[in-house]
Amino acid sequence: MPAITLQNFSYAYNHPKKVLDNITLSIETGSFSVILGPSGAGKTTLCLAVAGAVPHYFGGSSAGKVYVTGIHTKESSMQQLSLTVGTVLQDYETQLVTMTVEEEVAFSLENMGIAPQEITHRVEEVLDKVGLTGYEKQAVTDLSGGQKQRLVLASVLATNPKILVLDEPTSALDPEGTHSLYKLLSDLNKEHGITILVVEHDIATVLPYADQFILLENGQLIFNGTPEKVLSYMAAKQIFTEAIPPLWQLKLMIEELTARQFASWHTEEEAIAQLSKVLEEEADKNA
Amino acid sequence: MQKIAPITKLALTIFVTIWSIVLQSLPALTALIVCQLILLAIAKVGSSVYKGIASLFAFAAILAGMQYAINSDLLLAAITASKMIAMTLVFFILLATTRMQDLSAALVLQCHIPYEYAFMLTAALRFIPDFLAESKAIQEAQACRGYSPQGNVLQRFFSYMAVIKPLVLKAVTKSETMALSLELRGFGSRKTRSFKNNVTLALQDYAMLLSMILLTSYLVMQIY
Amino acid sequence: MELEKNESELTIHDKNKGGRYRWVTITTLLLAIGAILHLVSPNIGGVTPNWTIAMYCIAINLTKPTLKQSFGIGLVAAAINIPTSKSAFPYGNLLSEPIGAIICTLLVCHTFNMTLGKLNIKPAVTGFISTVASGMTFITILKVVLSLPLSVYLYAMIPVVFTVAAANAAITQILYFPAKKLFDLKGDQ
Numbered sequence: 001m002p003a004i005t006l007q008n009f010s011y012a013y014n015h016p017k018k019v020l021d022n023i024t025l026s027i028e029t030g031s032f033s034v035i036l037g038p039s040g041a042g043k044t045t046l047c048l049a050v051a052g053a054v055p056h057y058f059g060g061s062s063a064g065k066v067y068v069t070g071i072h073t074k075e076s077s078m079q080q081l082s083l084t085v086g087t088v089l090q091d092y093e094t095q096l097v098t099m100t101v102e103e104e105v106a107f108s109l110e111n112m113g114i115a116p117q118e119i120t121h122r123v124e125e126v127l128d129k130v131g132l133t134g135y136e137k138q139a140v141t142d143l144s145g146g147q148k149q150r151l152v153l154a155s156v157l158a159t160n161p162k163i164l165v166l167d168e169p170t171s172a173l174d175p176e177g178t179h180s181l182y183k184l185l186s187d188l189n190k191e192h193g194i195t196i197l198v199v200e201h202d203i204a205t206v207l208p209y210a211d212q213f214i215l216l217e218n219g220q221l222i223f224n225g226t227p228e229k230v231l232s233y234m235a236a237k238q239i240f241t242e243a244i245p246p247l248w249q250l251k252l253m254i255e256e257l258t259a260r261q262f263a264s265w266h267t268e269e270e271a272i273a274q275l276s277k278v279l280e281e282e283a284d285k286n287a
Numbered sequence: 288m289q290k291i292a293p294i295t296k297l298a299l300t301i302f303v304t305i306w307s308i309v310l311q312s313l314p315a316l317t318a319l320i321v322c323q324l325i326l327l328a329i330a331k332v333g334s335s336v337y338k339g340i341a342s343l344f345a346f347a348a349i350l351a352g353m354q355y356a357i358n359s360d361l362l363l364a365a366i367t368a369s370k371m372i373a374m375t376l377v378f379f380i381l382l383a384t385t386r387m388q389d390l391s392a393a394l395v396l397q398c399h400i401p402y403e404y405a406f407m408l409t410a411a412l413r414f415i416p417d418f419l420a421e422s423k424a425i426q427e428a429q430a431c432r433g434y435s436p437q438g439n440v441l442q443r444f445f446s447y448m449a450v451i452k453p454l455v456l457k458a459v460t461k462s463e464t465m466a467l468s469l470e471l472r473g474f475g476s477r478k479t480r481s482f483k484n485n486v487t488l489a490l491q492d493y494a495m496l497l498s499m500i501l502l503t504s505y506l507v508m509q510i511y
Numbered sequence: 512m513e514l515e516k517n518e519s520e521l522t523i524h525d526k527n528k529g530g531r532y533r534w535v536t537i538t539t540l541l542l543a544i545g546a547i548l549h550l551v552s553p554n555i556g557g558v559t560p561n562w563t564i565a566m567y568c569i570a571i572n573l574t575k576p577t578l579k580q581s582f583g584i585g586l587v588a589a590a591i592n593i594p595t596s597k598s599a600f601p602y603g604n605l606l607s608e609p610i611g612a613i614i615c616t617l618l619v620c621h622t623f624n625m626t627l628g629k630l631n632i633k634p635a636v637t638g639f640i641s642t643v644a645s646g647m648t649f650i651t652i653l654k655v656v657l658s659l660p661l662s663v664y665l666y667a668m669i670p671v672v673f674t675v676a677a678a679n680a681a682i683t684q685i686l687y688f689p690a691k692k693l694f695d696l697k698g699d700q
Contacts, residue, residue: 015523057467057530061521082473093417094461095468097410103388106483111473119483141416155472304602308656350657353667358660367657371600374656378601382594403535404583410536411543411591418540419547444678448685451548455569455686458540459693465536474532 001070003029003163003195004050009064011045011054019045021219022064027212029069029162032189032196034206036230037216038240043199044090046216047167049073050197052081069162083112086156088149088166095152101127101143102136104151108158122158130154130184146177150184157188164188166198170205178205185209203231204245208266215240228264247271289330293385293393295492300377302499307374309506313362316369323376332383340379347371387412392484402480410465418454425450534574537694538584541566546591560678563588564611564645568638568683571615573694581616585609602656603649611645638683639676646672 004027011020020042027033035043048054052073055062066073069084089095098104105123114122127133130150135143143151149169156164164185170178186209188194200206213230215222217240223233234240235252244252251265260278265271303319310316327336351368355361381390391405429449438446469475545566552559567588571581589604618637625633650668653659 010521012521016521018521051471053467053471055524057470059524061523063521078470079473079475082471087468087471089464089468089471091461091464094464095472097406097413097465097469099388099409099413103483108472110481110483111475113481115481116483116485119481123483139416140413159473350659353663354659357662363658367659370657375601378593387594401583403532404587407535407539407542407584407587408590410539411546411587412594414540414543415547418544419551422547422551444681447552448682451544451682452686452689454544455541455690456693458544459537459573459690462533462537462540463530465540466530466533469532469536 001029002026002067003031003069004197005065005067006049007065007067009049009062009066011049011060011062013045013058013060015061019219020049023219023221024064025214025221025224027195027197029195030189030193031212032186032210033198033212033214034203034210034227035197035199035214035216036203036240036243037222038243040218041216042219043216044167045219046214047087047165047197047199050163050165051085051087052076052078053087082161083159084161085163085165086159086161088152088156088164088169090167090171092149092152092169095155096140096148099139100136101132101138101140101151104140105155105158108155112159126154126158129157129188145172146174146181149173149177149181153181153184161194163195163197166196168199168201170200170202178202182206182209201243202245203227203243204247207245207248226264289384290489290491291384291495292488292492293390293486294397294488295495296381296385297390297393297398298496298499300381302503303377304374305503306506307370309510310370310373311366313366313369316366316373319373320369320376323373323380326380327376327383330380330384332379336379336383340376343372343375343379389484389486392482393486396482396486418458421457422450422454425453534570534576534580537574538567538570538587541570542584542588542591545588549592558674558678560682561642561646561675562682563592563608564642565638565679565682565686567608567612568615568634568641568679569687569690571612572619572634572637572683572687573691575620576616578613578616581612582609585612588612600649600653603652606652607645607648610648611641614644615641632684634687635680635684639680642676642679643672646675 004025006023006025009020009023010018012018023046035046037043045054048058049066050068050073052068054060055074056078062074068081071081071084073081096104098107102123105126106119109119109122123136124133127136130153132147132150132154135147140148140151149172153164166185170181173181182205185196185198189196189209198206207227210227212224213227214224215230215234222239223230225233231244231248232252234244235249247265247268251262251271255261262274262278263270265274303323306319307316310319327340347368350371351364354367355364387409391409394400395402395405429446542563545563548562548566552562567584570584576584585608586605589601589608592604593601615637618640619633622633624631625636647669650664650672654661654664654668
């Protein structure tokens with residue numbers, strides 16, 4: 001069973017201006033999916049639809065269905081869905097509402113009515129998971145941006161969700177913070193089998209981890225599939241080309257010029273390895 | 288003092304207030320003030336608390352001065368000021384020795400105040416340093432754009448509003464994210480909510496509560 | 512995946528669903544601002560506005576809470592300022608702020624439109640009356656508890672209450688409309 005399924009889903013905050021338009025999509029359990037698209041494409045709204053905030057929080061009007069681990073979101077409640085889907089919003093600082101690190105994680109668990117001893121245990125466990133052990137008593141205000149981001153993640157992970165949704169989690173982080181956050185998400189994905197759905201502008205940073213790209217434009221699903229397929233599609237159809245990472249622009253250009261096909265270039269190292277192998281072959285041929 | 292349950296300290300606050308109102312003699316009020324200062328010393332509170340206490344004394348002195356200026360009764364003025372100090376000092380004890388989070392947990396668990404209000408209290412305190420930093424940033428930015436806190440009353444008023452308006456608008460935007468996030472984190476069903484904080488009463492709390500009740504009834508009997 | 516042939520019509524959801532806790536969060540954040548302004552605000556021509564009252568008046572004008580909720584808002588407003596204020600008379604606030612908040616709610620929810628020409632002056636009116644209500648409660652308690660002479664009350668305290676109320680009326684009026692515009696925006700676009 002897919003973790004997330006959208007069936008002909010449309011949504012408008014203010015009827016009848018559709019922000020999502022007839023989207024049919026399925027995201028496999030245990031996948032690491034990235035939503036791409038220019039601003040105003042409906043990326044945030046798609047995240048909110050998976051979390052149930054659309055339509056439960058925003059009202060508006062909708063058509064079609066969204067299923068999350070088989071639950072029909074429209075017929076469930078946000079509180080019920082919060083047990084399955086953990087959501088990190090774009091403005092993550094405002095998601096932190098308590099005074100200290102451990103209280104922030106405990107807050108999620110207290111909302112569920114978990115017993116105090118169990119809370120202490122789980123707080124310890126989840127802070128370890130995100131690398132914030134030792135910061136328990138620290139004031140939330142004194143954390144760095146990256147640490148705040150990790151704390152929000154911890155507070156969301158505390159309730160053991162099966163799906164994590166993150167809306168542009170790295171927009172306020174430096175490159176190092178971005179890299180370590182994605183490393184952490186990838187670990188959660190691979191080791192704990194959590195399905196990850198993330199909105200990201202910088203495609204290069206997610207290439208090493210993602211296994212599905214979802215391309216939106218003007219509220220419509222343009223294309224979805226493996227990163228490689230989606231990037232090739234974007235280049236071929238000239239859609240949202242400014243987002244194609246330079247490395248892939250190079251790859252696609254070489255492929256077009258030489259009619260040679262490369263495997264995916266997830267990192268610069270992979271690109272270098274493949275290119276040098278090709279160059280060696282060429283050199284051998286010419287020799 | 289830090290080991291005493293928040294609810295006991297809340298009760299102490301109320302009792303001290305009753306004593307401050309009931310007591311009419313300067314020596315008795317002075318004794319009450321001295322006892323409270325000793326409690327603060329025992330609790331080893333930080334220097335910022337003493338700064339607050341200093342301004343409390345100053346405020347009380349102004350009140351006494353005003354009163355003396357009008358009806359030139361020195362004793363009455365002194366009693367008024369002492370009452371003011373006695374009943375406000377206890378708040379310093381309460382807040383300097385109790386974490387706000389424990390206090391709000393006690394209010395919900397033992398005084399049955401709906402959780403939303405306790406949440407508002409601690410969350411507001413969480414955002415105060417953020418907004419403080421924000422207001423400084425806005426003030427600096429406005430200064431760069433040529434706003435100055437000079438001129439007549441109205442000009443100064445409007446230049447100050449130019450700092451506050453963006454702050455308020457920021458709060459409105461954030462309130463949407465925060466309300467959404469609360470629901471995404473399962474906030475709401477009060478019936479199933481639990482508390483990690485331990486705010487239960489120990490033997491010492493019962494002992495304190497009992498002695499406070501006895502003292503109060505003694506004082507009330509003395510008067511009536 | 513199998514595609515359903517026809518896209519179904521959009522169904523409109525309950526509009527009021529959004530923000531079950533919006534009144535909680537907006538009040539929390541505005542009261543936090545009120546508390547810091549209370550700490551850092553310079554006096555303007557000798558008058559220090561009561562920012563806390565101005566902020567909950569804006570929050571109440573925006574969210575129109577129930578009377579029970581506004582009583583709680585008042586208590587929280589008073590409680591927040593106990594640990595953050597320089598010097599005060601906490602009991603006075605614990606009584607005066609709920610009264611101010613309740614008066615404000617009554618005015619907001621149960622009175623007709625108030626306009627001056629084309630200008631809606633309800634925010635200013637609610638800001639002024641709530642501040643007077645709260646301020647009068649505060650000084651009356653102060654007078655009774657500390658047995659202050661009547662002349663101090665009449666000639667020193669009451670004028671201060673009305674001056675602060677005038678400043679608060681201006682603040683509430685100026686800040687309410689931009690806040691309202693932003694408050695009513697729904698969704699991200």
